[in-house]
Amino acid sequence: DLWTDQFSPSSSLSHEEMFNLVAQGFQLAAEEKETLANWLGELLVAHPEGVTRGEFGAALANLLGLGEHVEAPEGFYPSFADLNMDYPGFMGVELLQRLGLLPTHMLGRFEPYRLITRSEAAFILHQALQLDKVEGTIEEMQGKQIALKEAEGDETRLFDLLSETLFVSPGSLTRNTINRDEQLEKGQTIAILARGKQALLVNLEETSTAQALLEGLNKATQALVDVLTPAQINAIIAGDWELLGEEVSYELHDELVARGVSPWEADALLKRDWESVQMMLQERLTQEAADYLKVAPELVQAALSQDWAKLVEYAQVELAQRLLTSDWLKNATTN
Template sequence: MISLRHRLIIYILFILTFLLVTPVVQAMPSDIQGHWAEDSISNLVDKGVLNGYPDGSFHPDQSITRAELAKTLAVAYKFQASNKKGQFPDTKEHWAKAYISALADNQIITGYPDGTFKPEAPITRAEIVAMLTRLLKIGSAEEQYTMDFVPSFPDLEKDYWAFHQIELAFRLGILPGYFQPEFRPSRLASRADTAWMIEQLLNLNTVRGKILDNPTGSNLLTVEPDEGEIQIAFVPPEAIVFRNNITTTAQELIKSDQVTIFFNRNNEPAIIKSFGDVNKNDLLGRLSAMVKGRLSSEQISSILAGDWEQVKESIKGELYNQLLQVGLTPEEAESILVQDWAYLDTIGRDRLSAALSSYLGITKDLSRAILDRDFARIKEYAKIELAAIALEKLLGQGLM
């Protein structure tokens, strides 16, 4: 006969076994029912990515601090907590120092110009979008834009520090709908905003692999993923495509390039980043980026070849006006544009250099080197990253 003591031990063991094999379900916050971000909050709370407050609430419309966001992102993306005391003087004794250091180690977060992080400061919409795009490794300072972005938000200027990150996030569909029509970058991000955006980011479909085929004139990419079966993706015209961190078109991507395709919420390719051997288009693209996209790679190539007919009439018209402003007669300006050097002396060419320099925002030395097609001087004056490698390859392959 089993004694009462033995029965009690068996009962306790049964309870402990039940607790060990039964998953722990986080209690849902009491104040999110009916909220627009209820599902996202519930999902992330259930996964342990977000936490409510001790009283059972979540305060979805309350702002989130930089420290709270650092912990949330570190947990969501499983960044190893760092044992460092902190890269920032104001986080060395902070409760979130391990999470902040982990994100800093992975270049996800940065501090302020004075070297501080301000962990208890509420985070703005622009700041959170910048962090989220860094998680995807897009929107970095290394990216060069030769295309003319039409702002998606009327309150954002193209020179705003987070303009491109916000535009990329918008195209991926990871911004809440009510962020339109105005983005209001300095407005504080709420805990609900954070939950919704992070869930969208975690659910994004991303394919990484090698380009197997890219038929000429086609927007179809055949990709061999690092994992899984071969995929064929149609790249819509509105997709943003980078090759070696320079914006380009899908047709310019090359077989054997390493590529990452980011699909938007409609499962359409929205952003493509490809890396491969440096070629002529890379150099032209960097030149185009230097003049802030006012001339495309094709137009620069035409100028280098002396083929002004391929340059848009609007560009020629603008240059024509610039020539008149620096004192040329209409006849001189027209002769310069068609490069009739027999009609003009060296002063005329210098005047064209001045006009080209003024229009493109580059030095007169560089504009003169472009007109003379002096690639050695272009390399010297442009100071383009990788230019030496690119020019060596181009000259060696006879591409110019």
């Protein structure tokens, strides 16, 4: 519907045309289209004569699941000779390249500041819309394969994780490093961008434990501001529980617990026992880091406390355990 009279494949694409094009392709509501336009306007300076290749790449990658991530994950290297990692739209362009969406004449040199033509934009968008986006719950994990039960319907589909699979979560963007697939658990809700059975991008919807705690505190605070009087809020800040009253104290405690804070953490917060709160947060972060890195919590704790003797000791034990359970050792013993 954009070009009813003449397509003009070599003509440039205006910003209005681009947003209308992707809105139709991804069925965006007016508010979603406006949000995308505002985000792109803050990320990159709009070219006065039309949409650049870099702008189009960033906008399309956002919609494909990259979201507002612009920082490249560790170990990520440029695919183009003329695209530096400090370019704001770098990650979006790289995603399109790694998904195999770009025409062959763009490989090697992308020229991010060059105006994209209508035919180039149409080709890339068409390729993107051929990918399959599936949302659902993990039913089973077997090595590098995921059994995903679709959110809509009862069908279970199998997807293979690749070495270049990207994992996107609210707070991070990572490649599929060693044991990264083991972070996926049965019952977890995810969204997969796939070509056939190959999982190209995995969106992890959950937030981290520590992040959930902080977000819970923020939500609890906002909820309490809505129901408490200014005098009661001042009493909370001052720790004047007699003025606050037992009933409100109980309500505050229950509200914090309902928001994901443990009862003992809520007690420490209400008593303003910051030493205990700090210790609890450190324990949470230590356990979370250990789970992510697949190492013993003691190893993380030794590193945080800079206890180098213990760190070396735990590292040696960790290395020995990994060697004993490695495929390399199993192959060596069988041969």
